[in-house]
Amino acid sequence: MTFKAWIKTITFYDILVGMKVTMAHMLHYRPVTIQYPHEKRTLPDNYRGMLALLRYDDGTEKCVGCDLCEAACPSRVIRVISAEVPGEPTKRYSKEYYMDMTRCLFCGLCVDACPVDALGMTREFEWSVYDKRQLHLNKEQLLAIGDRSFPVREKQLELQHPNVAFFNVAFKHLPQKPG
Numbered sequence: 567m568t569f570k571a572w573i574k575t576i577t578f579y580d581i582l583v584g585m586k587v588t589m590a591h592m593l594h595y596r597p598v599t600i601q602y603p604h605e606k607r608t609l610p611d612n613y614r615g616m617l618a619l620l621r622y623d624d625g626t627e628k629c630v631g632c633d634l635c636e637a638a639c640p641s642r643v644i645r646v647i648s649a650e651v652p653g654e655p656t657k658r659y660s661k662e663y664y665m666d667m668t669r670c671l672f673c674g675l676c677v678d679a680c681p682v683d684a685l686g687m688t689r690e691f692e693w694s695v696y697d698k699r700q701l702h703l704n705k706e707q708l709l710a711i712g713d714r715s716f717p718v719r720e721k722q723l724e725l726q727h728p729n730v731a732f733f734n735v736a737f738k739h740l741p742q743k744p745g
Contacts, residue, residue, distance in 0.1 A: 614672045614687040617665060618712035619705065623719040627709065628684035631660040638679035643670045663705035668698050688715035 567575075574580070600607060620628045631648025647662040677685045688711060695701060703711075 609689055614674050616688045616690040618686050618688050618715050619708040620684055620686050620712045620716055622722045628682050629660040630682055631658040634679045635676035638675045641669045641671050665703045667701040686716055
């Protein structure tokens with residue numbers, strides 16, 4: 567054993583090096599507590615909060631009742647009852663839409679599965695309630711969450727792409743495909 571190693575053993579050098587970090591923290595202490603109701607954390611960009619149903623800019627619902635979100639949900643949170651638009655058998659809509667947010671994993675698979683982007687993940691996280699039955703949301707509640715969280719809405723697909731409107735035979739007020 568060398569003299570240097572013997573001095574380190576006698577003076578507990580390794581312990582003193584570890585205590586240096588502790589002493590630096592004690593002398594330069596800064597609290598990391600956030601005063602929650604008044605101060606809120608900045609959420610990351612990829613944060614997934616409460617789910618919401620979205621609308622187009624004219625107020626019509628985006629959901630076409632395809633049930634793909636229900637099929638994609640791993641915890642079976644979503645229940646969709648779809649129906650056909652009267653007089654137009656090619657068009658569907660969601661007659662009823664239910665979500666049980668007590669079982670939601672906030673995975674976002676339902677949002678990814680939606681072909682018309684009718685679902686969105688909001689940045690809302692303050693959903694504590696005394697009765698968990700208040701977290702069984704219906705279509706009107708989900709649309710209200712969407713209206714509150716996504717104020718900027720997009721135009722309907724037929725109005726975004728004139729070629730789709732031109733070749734779409736389901737809408738009678740639009741020009742038909744030339745024969």
